[in-house]
Amino acid sequence: MKLGEALAARAEATRRIEQLRARIVDNARYQEGEAPSENAADLLGEAEEACAELESLIRRINRTNSVTRLGDGTITDALARRDGLRLRHSVITDAADAAAGRRDRRGGARQLRSELMFLAALPVADLRAQADRIAREIRAVDVAIQRSNWEVDLLD
Incomplete structure (x- = not known):
C-alpha cells in the first residue's frame, strides 16, 4: 500500500468514526415503550474496532513519514x-x-x-x-x- 492510499484510508476511517459517534449518540437513549432505531452497544463495538484500526494506520503513517x-x-x-x-x-x-x-x-x-x-x-x-x-x-x-x-x- 502506498502512503497516499493510507492517508486516504485514514481520512475515511476518521469519517466513519464520526458517523458512528453520531449514531451512538442518537441511539444512546430512547423513550420508554419504543425501541431505538439501532443498537447503541453494537455501534460502540464498531467504533472501538474502527478506532483501533485508525490508531494502527496512524502509527504506520507516522513511522513511514519519520524515516522517508x-x-x-x-x-x-x-x-x-x-x-x-x-x-x-x-x-x-x-x-x-x-x-x-x-x-x-x-x-x-x-x-x-x-x-x-x-x-x-x-x-x-x-x-x-x-x-x-x-x-x-x-x-x-x-x-x-x-x-x-x-x-x-x-x-x-
Missing part, C-alpha cells in the same frame, strides 16, 4: 515546515488585512473633517508580497509531499 527522506530532511520535517509556513502566511495576511482596514468598515476613510483618520501602521503592499512568497513556498512543499505520498510504500 524528502529533500534535506524527512516527510515529517516537510509537514512541520508546511504547517509553520501556513501559520506565518495566516499571520501576515491578517496583519495586511488589518492594516488595510479590511477588519474595520470605515477602511481609513472619514465622512466628516472632524472625524479621526485611521492610518496603516504596517506596509500593506510589502506584507502582501511576503504572503505571496510564502504561499508559493507552501505550494512547493505541498507538491513535494504529495509526490512522495504516491511514491513511497507504507511501512509496517
